[in-house]
Structure formats: C-alpha cells, structure tokens
Amino acid sequence: MPIAQGANAESWQWQLPAGFPPPLVPADNRMTPAKVAVGERLFFDKRLSIDGSYSCASCHDPGRAFTDGLAVAIGVTGERHARNTPTLINAAYNVSFGWLADAPRTLEDQHRVPLHNTNPLELGYPGIDGLAEDEVVESLASYVRTLIRADSPFDRYVYYGDQAAMSMLAREGLELFLSPRTGCSACHRGFTLSGPVRHQLVPDAEPEFHDGIRTPTLRNVAVTAPYMHDGSIATLEAVIEFYDRGGRGQPLDLSAEEHAALIAFLGSLTDAPFARDDNR
Amino acid sequence: MYRTLVFVLTTLLAGNVWGAGSGMSSGSDGFEVTQRTPEQLAASSYNDGLKHKKRALSYEQRAASSDKAKDRAKYAKRARDQFERATEDYRKAIGYDNRMYQAMNELGFAYRKLGDHENSIRAYNTALQIEPAFAPAIEYRAEAYLELGQLNHAKAAYMELYRIDQAQAGVLMQAFDAWLATNEDSEFSAWVAERKQLASLTQAVMEIPRRDW
Numbered sequence: 001m002p003i004a005q006g007a008n009a010e011s012w013q014w015q016l017p018a019g020f021p022p023p024l025v026p027a028d029n030r031m032t033p034a035k036v037a038v039g040e041r042l043f044f045d046k047r048l049s050i051d052g053s054y055s056c057a058s059c060h061d062p063g064r065a066f067t068d069g070l071a072v073a074i075g076v077t078g079e080r081h082a083r084n085t086p087t088l089i090n091a092a093y094n095v096s097f098g099w100l101a102d103a104p105r106t107l108e109d110q111h112r113v114p115l116h117n118t119n120p121l122e123l124g125y126p127g128i129d130g131l132a133e134d135e136v137v138e139s140l141a142s143y144v145r146t147l148i149r150a151d152s153p154f155d156r157y158v159y160y161g162d163q164a165a166m167s168m169l170a171r172e173g174l175e176l177f178l179s180p181r182t183g184c185s186a187c188h189r190g191f192t193l194s195g196p197v198r199h200q201l202v203p204d205a206e207p208e209f210h211d212g213i214r215t216p217t218l219r220n221v222a223v224t225a226p227y228m229h230d231g232s233i234a235t236l237e238a239v240i241e242f243y244d245r246g247g248r249g250q251p252l253d254l255s256a257e258e259h260a261a262l263i264a265f266l267g268s269l270t271d272a273p274f275a276r277d278d279n280r
Numbered sequence: 281m282y283r284t285l286v287f288v289l290t291t292l293l294a295g296n297v298w299g300a301g302s303g304m305s306s307g308s309d310g311f312e313v314t315q316r317t318p319e320q321l322a323a324s325s326y327n328d329g330l331k332h333k334k335r336a337l338s339y340e341q342r343a344a345s346s347d348k349a350k351d352r353a354k355y356a357k358r359a360r361d362q363f364e365r366a367t368e369d370y371r372k373a374i375g376y377d378n379r380m381y382q383a384m385n386e387l388g389f390a391y392r393k394l395g396d397h398e399n400s401i402r403a404y405n406t407a408l409q410i411e412p413a414f415a416p417a418i419e420y421r422a423e424a425y426l427e428l429g430q431l432n433h434a435k436a437a438y439m440e441l442y443r444i445d446q447a448q449a450g451v452l453m454q455a456f457d458a459w460l461a462t463n464e465d466s467e468f469s470a471w472v473a474e475r476k477q478l479a480s481l482t483q484a485v486m487e488i489p490r491r492d493w
Binding site for chain 1 (some may be wrong): 379435436438439442443444475478481482484486487
C-alpha cells in the first residue's frame with residue numbers, strides 16, 4: 001500500500017492541554033512541523049504589509065494574548081476597523097471566525113481577510129516573491145492551530161486538583177458562573193467557554209449568534225480589554241454591571257460579593273504566560 | 281523433551297487450539313501441529329482468565345449474600361480458587377505476549393483479590409509502562425492504593441483519570457465512596473465531596489476525549 005510522501009509525510013504531534021481534543025484540520029492542509037515554523041515566522045513578518053510596517057502581530061500581540069488593547073483595530077494606514085481584535089488562543093476550535101455571522105468558516109479563509117481587506121485597509125498585502133499566497137495562508141493557519149493553551153489557575157484547580165491555584169472568591173465565582181441563576185454557561189460553554197466549537201469529536205457543530213454576534217471565549221479575558229465586538233465596554237467590572245442590569249436577559253441582582261466573585265473567576269482563566277500580577 | 285511437548289500440547293488444548301481452521305493434520309511423517317500465532321494464544325489464555333474472573337466474582341457475590349458462615353467460607357474459597365486459576369491464565373498469556381498490557385492489568389486485579397497487593401501493584405505498573413494512558417489500569421491500581429490506605433496515590437490517580445477518562449474517574453469515585461463507608465478520614469472525605477461537586481458542576485465547560493480500550 002502506498003504511503004503518503006512529501007511534506008505531509010512528516011507527522012505532527014499535538015501538545016494538547018488536559019481535556020482538550022485535537023482540533024479539526026482540513027484534509028488539504030495537514031499539519032507539519034515545517035508549515036508551522038514558516039507560519040510562525042510569517043505571523044511576525046512585516047513584508048505582509050503594503051509599506052513593510054505591519055504584521056499580524058501588530059494587531060494580535062502575543063504579549064496581550066494576541067489582542068491589541070484597543071477598542072477597535074487600527075489598520076496599517078491608521079484606518080479604524082469596525083470591530084475589536086479577538087484573541088487567537090484556541091481559535092483553532094472555532095466554527096466560524098470573527099464576530100459576525102457572515103464570516104469565514106475556516107482559518108485559511110479567515111487569513112485572506114486581513115491580507116486583502118480594503119475597508120479598512122488592514123495589511124494591504126503586496127505579495128512576497130517566491131511564496132505563493134496559498135502557502136502563506138496555509139502556513140499561517142497551521143501556526144494559529146498550535147495556539148492552544150489551558151494552563152490557567154482554573155485549569156490547575158479543575159484538572160490537576162491544585163487547591164491553592166484558585167482563591168475561595170474565584171471558586172465562588174465559578175459556581176455562580178455555572179449556576180442557572182446567572183446562566184452564563186448556557187452561552188459561554190465547553191472547554192473554551194465560548195459558543196459552539198468544532199473538533200475531531202464534533203465535526204459538524206453549527207455556529208450560533210446572539211444578536212448577530214458569536215459568543216467569544218472567556219479564556220484570558222482578563223488580559224484582553226476592552227470588551228465586546230465593538231470594544232464598547234472598557235473593563236470587566238463594567239461587563240459584569242452590564243449583565244447585572246439585564247444586559248443579556250433578566251437582571252441578576254448580584255450582591256457586591258457576587259460581583260467580585262465573578263470577576264475573580266474570570267481572572268482565574270488567564271493562562272500562565274499572559275498572567276500579570278494585577279489579575280492573579 | 282517429552283515434558284516440553286506435553287506442556288505445549290496442554291497449553292494448546294487450554295487455548296482451545298482445536299477450533300475450526302487449525303489443529304492437526306496427518307501427513308507422511310506423523311502428526312503436524314498447525315501452530316497459532318503467539319498473539320492468538322495469548323488472547324485465548326487471556327479470555328480463559330476473564331472466564332475465571334467472572335466465576336470468581338459471582339462466587340464472591342454468593343458469599344456476600346449467604347446467611348450462614350459455613351456457606352460464606354465455602355463460596356469465598358471457591359472465589360479464591362477461581363482467582364488463582366485466573367492468575368495462571370494471565371501469566372500464560374503474558375508468556376506468549378510480553379507486551380499484553382490488558383493481561384497485566386487483569387493479573388493485577390486477580391492478585392489484589394487474593395490479597396497480594398505487592399504483586400498486584402507491580403502488575404499494574406508493568407501494564408502502565410507499556411501503555412501509560414490505559415485508564416482501566418490506572419483505575420484498578422488506584423483501588424489497590426485505596427486498600428493499602430495510600431490515599432495520596434489514589435487521589436493523584438483520580439486527577440489523572442479526570443483529565444483523560446471521566447467515566448473511569450466516576451468508577452474510582454464510587455470506590456472512594458465505598459471506602460469512606462467503612463473507613464474514617466475527614467480530610468479525604470472533604471476532598472471527595474469537593475471533587476464530586478466539581479465533577480457535576482463543570483460538565484458544562486469541559487469536553488473529555490473518549491477512547492475505547
């Protein structure tokens with residue numbers, strides 16, 4: 001029996017966190033160490049932009065869990081994007097990409113957007129000599145598929161039994177978050193605490209949109225302010241107030257302690273490399 | 281020479297080697313034994329062990345539900361005999377295939393039932409050296425730790441199962457409950473209560489890959 005030759009013959013070994021299934025990978029863009037390495041270099045490569053000043057990392061800064069700290073993204077020429085830059089951590093599992101419903105359904109397609117978007121101009125991709133665009137897009141997708149993490153205090157407590165990892169207040173917040181009273185986990189669910197995901201165990205999950213917006217992951221949310229698709233809420237405190245007032249359903253009537261507990265819980269979802277002293 | 285031949289023949293017999301498609305055929309220079317592969321022989325001995333295990337467990341149940349001390353002793357003895365025969369079967373299976381981690385796992389279980397915790401844990405360790413993610417062995421070994429009162433090892437096993445196989449973690453949790461029904465340890469009891477609550481609470485935010493062993 002013939003065995004696949006060429007680049008695809010190199011096997012890829014996933015390094016997945018506890019309880020995380022392997023993400024779905026399109027049959028025509030198999031994972032290989034070489035592609036991932038090229039993708040990682042391209043992600044930071046300013047030759048992707050019209051004037052050599054911008055890269056993916058200009059908006060998706062690894063130091064901020066691959067976000068930019070801005071309300072809405074700013075393109076290479078200073079134009080404002082309509083929406084906030086989302087984290088790329090665990091994006092590999094998304095059913096659709098970006099905030100809106102008429103969005104790309106694969107990472108490969110998503111990556112053509114910043115290359116060619118003119119409203120606003122994001123990168124203004126001029127092409128790179130000797131490198132086909134398909135290669136660029138596929139390598140970037142392979143790299144982004146490796147951005148899978150779960151080593152937050154929440155993970156250390158829930159999956160590794162480290163009782164010191166999460167404070168009592170954060171544990172109260174976890175219980176509250178998962179309770180029918182707040183109903184948060186009806187939308188922010190699964191191991192990514194987001195809307196539906198897709199992976200090798202559930203290949204055909206359908207995306208789901210509330211008020212036309214996909215439910216984002218809450219992992220690393222403490223380091224990805226400002227919030228919401230339009231960056232309209234500046235802090236986690238203000239997000240909890242928004243929900244408390246009935247922002248997405250009934251008013252919750254949270255006590256001051258419950259409010260603090262939810263914030264402590266959200267703070268416990270920060271992966272180790274992004275943790276800062278003020279949100280531990 | 282003669283003794284080895286008898287041994288081979290009896291083991292072949294024990295392995296039901298006379299089934300369809302194999303056996304002996306007569307040729308010009310006598311009988312020819314059509315050999316089965318070592319893997320097939322190992323599987324056959326392993327299956328014999330499972331049969332003895334099944335019988336042993338049903339004798340154990342009868343012992344437990346007997347009113348008279350005499351019956352209890354009688355059935356307990358029969359259960360032991362069956363477990364002893366099972367250990368022989370598993371050892372035979374491992375003799376044919378020294379990487380058969382399933383047989384090592386069951387050998388560990390039979391030893392534990394016979395009260396031989398040292399050999400039991402050794403068998404589980406060997407199984408897990410060959411297949412480190414074999415959740416049934418992690419679960420069985422944890423029950424042996426529990427019987428030995430090595431609660432930290434048992435807790436660590438629970439966390440490992442929780443990460444890789446929540447069904448097996450649930451089985452171990454039942455063993456913890458049974459242990460707590462007859463043993464006292466307030467710290468362990470609090471730990472068990474907390475993990476149980478977490479396990480039911482966090483269903484909404486996890487997805488455990490399942491692997492059928």
